[in-house]
Amino acid sequence: xxxxxxxxxxxxxxxxxxxxxxxxxxxxxxxxxxxxxxxxxxxxxxxxxxxxxxxxxxxxxxxxxxxxxxxxxxxxxxxxxxxxxxxxxxxxxxxxxxxxxxxxxxxxxxxxxxxxxxxxxxxxxxxxxxxxxxxxxxxxxxxxxxxxxxxxxxxxxxxxxxxxxxxxxxxxxxxxxxxxxxxxxxxxxxxxxxxxxxxxxxxxxxxxxxxxxxxxxxxxxx
Amino acid sequence: xxxxxxxxxxxxxxxxxxxxxxxxxxxxxxxxxxxxxxxxxxxxxxxxxxxxxxxxxxxxxxxxxxxxxxxxxxxxxxxxxxxxxxxxxxxxxxxxxxxxxxxxxxxxxxxxxxxxxxxxxxxxxxxxxxxxxxxxxxxxxxxxxxxxxxxxxxxxxxxxxxxxxxxxxxxxxxxxxxxxxxxxxxxxxxxxxxxxxxxxxxxxxxxxxxxxxxxxxxxxxx
Amino acid sequence: xxxxxxxxxxxxxxxxxxxxxxxxxxxxxxxxxxxxxxxxxxxxxxxxxxxxxxxxxxxxxxxxxxxxxxxxxxxxxxxxxxxxxxxxxxxxxxxxxxxxxxxxxxxxxxxxxxxxxxxxxxxxxxxxxxxxxxxxxxxxxxxxxxxxxxxxxxxxxxxxxxxxxxxxxxxxxxxxxxxxxxxxxxxxxxxxxxxxxxxxxxxxxxxxxxxxxxxxxxxxxx
Numbered sequence: 001x002x003x004x005x006x007x008x009x010x011x012x013x014x015x016x017x018x019x020x021x022x023x024x025x026x027x028x029x030x031x032x033x034x035x036x037x038x039x040x041x042x043x044x045x046x047x048x049x050x051x052x053x054x055x056x057x058x059x060x061x062x063x064x065x066x067x068x069x070x071x072x073x074x075x076x077x078x079x080x081x082x083x084x085x086x087x088x089x090x091x092x093x094x095x096x097x098x099x100x101x102x103x104x105x106x107x108x109x110x111x112x113x114x115x116x117x118x119x120x121x122x123x124x125x126x127x128x129x130x131x132x133x134x135x136x137x138x139x140x141x142x143x144x145x146x147x148x149x150x151x152x153x154x155x156x157x158x159x160x161x162x163x164x165x166x167x168x169x170x171x172x173x174x175x176x177x178x179x180x181x182x183x184x185x186x187x188x189x190x191x192x193x194x195x196x197x198x199x200x201x202x203x204x205x206x207x208x209x210x211x212x213x214x215x216x217x218x219x220x221x222x
Numbered sequence: 223x224x225x226x227x228x229x230x231x232x233x234x235x236x237x238x239x240x241x242x243x244x245x246x247x248x249x250x251x252x253x254x255x256x257x258x259x260x261x262x263x264x265x266x267x268x269x270x271x272x273x274x275x276x277x278x279x280x281x282x283x284x285x286x287x288x289x290x291x292x293x294x295x296x297x298x299x300x301x302x303x304x305x306x307x308x309x310x311x312x313x314x315x316x317x318x319x320x321x322x323x324x325x326x327x328x329x330x331x332x333x334x335x336x337x338x339x340x341x342x343x344x345x346x347x348x349x350x351x352x353x354x355x356x357x358x359x360x361x362x363x364x365x366x367x368x369x370x371x372x373x374x375x376x377x378x379x380x381x382x383x384x385x386x387x388x389x390x391x392x393x394x395x396x397x398x399x400x401x402x403x404x405x406x407x408x409x410x411x412x413x414x415x416x417x418x419x420x421x422x423x424x425x426x427x428x429x430x431x432x433x434x435x436x437x438x439x440x441x442x443x444x
Numbered sequence: 445x446x447x448x449x450x451x452x453x454x455x456x457x458x459x460x461x462x463x464x465x466x467x468x469x470x471x472x473x474x475x476x477x478x479x480x481x482x483x484x485x486x487x488x489x490x491x492x493x494x495x496x497x498x499x500x501x502x503x504x505x506x507x508x509x510x511x512x513x514x515x516x517x518x519x520x521x522x523x524x525x526x527x528x529x530x531x532x533x534x535x536x537x538x539x540x541x542x543x544x545x546x547x548x549x550x551x552x553x554x555x556x557x558x559x560x561x562x563x564x565x566x567x568x569x570x571x572x573x574x575x576x577x578x579x580x581x582x583x584x585x586x587x588x589x590x591x592x593x594x595x596x597x598x599x600x601x602x603x604x605x606x607x608x609x610x611x612x613x614x615x616x617x618x619x620x621x622x623x624x625x626x627x628x629x630x631x632x633x634x635x636x637x638x639x640x641x642x643x644x645x646x647x648x649x650x651x652x653x654x655x656x657x658x659x660x661x662x663x664x665x666x
Binding site: 315396399400403405409412413416438441442444 | 523524527528537558562563630631632635636
Binding site for chain 3: 084093
């Protein structure tokens, strides 16, 4: 994650921030929402990738890289706010875990697109589009859930559904592995495709980490 | 990890739990013991797998999946108890780390069995049975150690021995990798078998994480 | 990580340590500096490996193993000091994260050397020497930065530069992957070499984790 200038954030607060009683803690909610919205952008780029020819793919990879950089900046802003805030709306460790897992999702999605271009994959194996559809659904649910952290409403349905989606992703992933090894592909091709489907599975796992952290926060608040 | 109903746990405690002075903290010890006992079940299924033919393997995989689900429930119960307890017997982060690492062990053991079935492995390479024996020994030691968290007795021998077993597992694993690459196997077979022996090595690492966390807890208490 | 005797550390402090107001907290700085210096030793062994023939390699691997053991001892000493100290110079979780990431770097560097010997690699692909040069530069910067934790001076340049180096390592790594898959290598050779370049990339990531933790500490102190 590239480092950004500290003054970007320090300029917006006075030297009294560690002592005032009503810190600008609300900004955490906005930051998490922004991070999740960025992931929706990433999941749409993954969907676009599915039908794209090789020249379109390079351009999608470029936009994905921009989205991943935006995600890095969002994560860094959350960490900086966390480290310079005296009072936070949730436990610091949960804010840290939430921001990190959101960042991981974006990193894995970007890596998947980059590998498709880098390895000049002609055709993605059947099943990858199911993996990506599950990720897109999880991204939408996550983006809808983040603003609800403010009121803690309707979060139970969110984390149950994301856990269900992760189980579904796991099934799709294992079927894909069996398919890759069934003899149709040569070993080099298996290696390339396995790396791509594994990284998409890691993205699904990271969505579950986000949901588990949201559950942790909600249980503590209840 | 599938989500479970919050009411399963909330129903057992009154609304006064965050304020009473003698919380039911003892349940953590029972929960860790249950989680470790479940891992012993998993390690025995791994041992059974070694001599099993393909129809027996499918049935072992089924029982392993059930054990892994039981493990998920145990982990979730610990997390829920942790998040809703005002006082805990150890530092919260150590309880979290202990439950997570116990859960990881079960996940890796289940994944190994599932991959053997999924990839229709005819014969496991020589050395895998040594990996599994080390895991079984670590599982027994871990299950014996968990009840001792209550009194902190006899834990030093446990974590020293698990660290020794992990070093042994590491040696076995590296020898297995060298064997897989020695030319006897074709590339697709190497890929399949490497994934299985790697996941068994991850299980050994997770036992060490459990032991290191127990050591951390013991040092803080001393 | 092998366990070491508790008395090694306990003998140096009295039973009053948890209550005295000026604990020997300075030792954390020395411990981090020692851990980073050990990583410089490791990075120099990686550089030596590049030009070494197979008999020299075995001897380099031996020295690398010794450096990795020294690193384990250093990490264990930090953990023990952390768990038995009442007051610490930084947040406990940051001390833990810093020590763990320094330990990870050494583990990955040792694993890389061991795999080169284990797989009897004749010739490392072009690009690996660039990976190792980046690691050596990151090691030097990290060793220079650790003593500055005492005063918090000149740390910004350090973490910006390590983040830049990690981005560079990432580019080199992806180019190496594309090169490995370009058809010149057979599948077994790709598998072996990919494991080695992946583990070197993990070392670069771990340097970034160290830098990010240092940034976290510095922001909290500012």
